[in-house]
Amino acid sequence: MLGRLNHVAIAVPDLEAASAIYRDTLGARLTQPQGLPEHGVTVVFIDVGNTKIELLEPLGAQSPIDAFLAKNPSGGIHHICYEVPDILAARDRLKEQGARILGDGQPKIGAHGKPVLFLHPKDFSGTLIELEQE
């Protein structure tokens, strides 16, 4: 079921400072910042060849990464996203196995325009996992 690693998402308190670290110190290629108000984040994508890193900064009055940054003020790895061939089949299989899906269990359209779901970290070794339709 589990497909490729689509991205690793890193929540940061200051997107400009984090972008400078990846661009200037680490010599990576970055996209321009892109505001995603419907997701409550501004994002910069880093193409590392075989997958992507996403730097996320809170956007708007309430962001889904506010609580994480309150606990981790310097930032940190927020979630990992795997591709799955059929997100509804994946969801149903996970529910059958007793795993919890976050929210109402209906896929939402993610940052790449494809359906996504998030899984409960307590059911996955403390890791927040996003599934994205291939």
Add this chain to the structure above:
Amino acid sequence: MLGRLNHVAIAVPDLEAASAIYRDTLGARLTQPQGLPEHGVTVVFIDVGNTKIELLEPLGAQSPIDAFLAKNPSGGIHHICYEVPDILAARDRLKEQGARILGDGQPKIGAHGKPVLFLHPKDFSGTLIELEQE
């Protein structure tokens, strides 16, 4: 400088339970557990096609992931590893930029038999980064 994402490492308190989640619930392909006493961990590799996930469980009296698991008892994403074409050139460039290398700054032989270095999380948005020679 920054090359492919070699792996994402997830520290877990119980490798057998975490392996069952990835194998049975998520349908991933796993290797047999491999003890690496010189690194203080037992590791299971998950091949997700474009990169690897490594599940790490403490091994021995003192493990480098003990402190992380004390703070995150359910487990969590411990570090990410990027490949670099020349690890000594990468180290020297990073030091010139003011970034801190963990330990004595000399590459050690990592879990894949190649030279590795770890970078100080405070200099990289709260993320522990491993660099591995390609």
